[in-house]
Amino acid sequence: MKIWCVEDDESIRDIEVYTLNSTDFEATGFSDAAAFHDALATDKPDLIILDIMLPGEDGVELLKFLKDSPDTCRIPVIMATAKGMEYDKIQSLDLGADDYLVKPFGMMEMVSRVKAVLRRCNPTEVEHLLKAGGLVVNLDEHTVTVDRERIQLTLKEFELLRLFLSHPGIAFTRDQLFNDVWGADYISETRTVDMHIRTLRVKLGDYGKMIETVRGVGYRLEVQA
């Protein structure tokens, strides 16, 4: 896990990087926004610890920049602030910072928060899995297993199942299903969606029953059996 620390105070920066490196992270320090921007052009970290007070470009500016770009807006950011800055603290939280540290903070606390934020923001980073009972969809491998048994799904079937599993319990209209999976407007009066639901149900065996039909509406994945 790559962590970048943007902090102008060299001694703080060094101890942050040192601590993180000795805790199985790959930490890199940056003394100002410019150096940080340079690095960002060629690489992306998994988390950023950002001092709110920086020479040149302000930390809040930088946060805004990160959250505005679709490339970087998903990278979690922990803001480091000086004491007695409640207003700025709130401002940065509302700008999309994921947590913050009030200086002076202990290294134990920093590591805890880094871990907590990573856990929170990348719950699937470990493995991109969607589960429901004995049903497991592995998004990385693009595979599906039913009770540890690998089954073969076609693309549409896979995408349908993914959609259902990432919104368990939610009822989708055929329209929505078509929009999400096919990416087009559902106009035709054909049984296309129903057809794929059917093949999916068959391939899922007993778990096929989890896909309930909501008469007059569409389909829903019923969780909890």
Place this chain on the structure above:
Amino acid sequence: MKIWCVEDDESIRDIEVYTLNSTDFEATGFSDAAAFHDALATDKPDLIILDIMLPGEDGVELLKFLKDSPDTCRIPVIMATAKGMEYDKIQSLDLGADDYLVKPFGMMEMVSRVKAVLRRCNPTEVEHLLKAGGLVVNLDEHTVTVDRERIQLTLKEFELLRLFLSHPGIAFTRDQLFNDVWGADYISETRTVDMHIRTLRVKLGDYGKMIETVRGVGYRLEVQA
């Protein structure tokens, strides 16, 4: 959004509840773990603010309890701690608390953190629920529960109930009902609407009595205080 505050200090608890309620949340305060457990038996909040130091059962215990049960482990928890408790603070973070507040904390900060955690934990949309007593209509799931028991409604019944629940106490003429649910003018002298009202009443069991007939006009959902 329901928020439950578990805090033994009455003045702190009151101001928390007051602030949250005046910020469009539905906050409820609990002075100890026992009262909280009682409430949890019949309802579930969307977020919990939990004091780490409680009389009787400890806040950390309570957090552990919440995170151990599949029913409650997804409810985000913000821990409130006294100053100078770094060790416990870290412990609670690692137990799965989603954030924490160090006393004394400002109400502005509390609201900011509550919002931030809710944003983080409910990235999708808020659940769209319509409620009246033990009657719950979940628009996303397209489901209806009566005293936590799922019941099966047909489309027309569902739409009728939705219409009533979103305008509690309002009397609708058959004309209006037909317009809203069927999307057409009600001309015929048939018993169509009455028929659906009947089946709905039957399926709702005791709650069926909530649908009152307004003689000469139509129907109304009577809500109890």
Place this chain on the structure above:
DNA sequence: AACTTTTGTCAAATATTTGTAAAATTTGCA
């Protein structure tokens, strides 16, 4: 009380929606 109007109830008739199978078409790939 007798009458009128409105609402409740029921089962049959009708209409709609979904499941299924097979055929037609498209797509990806060797």
Place this chain on the structure above:
DNA sequence: TGCAAATTTTACAAATATTTGACAAAAGTT
């Protein structure tokens, strides 16, 4: 290009929901 798999379409069967009209029951009127 030609084949095989995937996808879409068509047609029909099955399941389910909705409507209807006749009549009973209840509520209001005179």
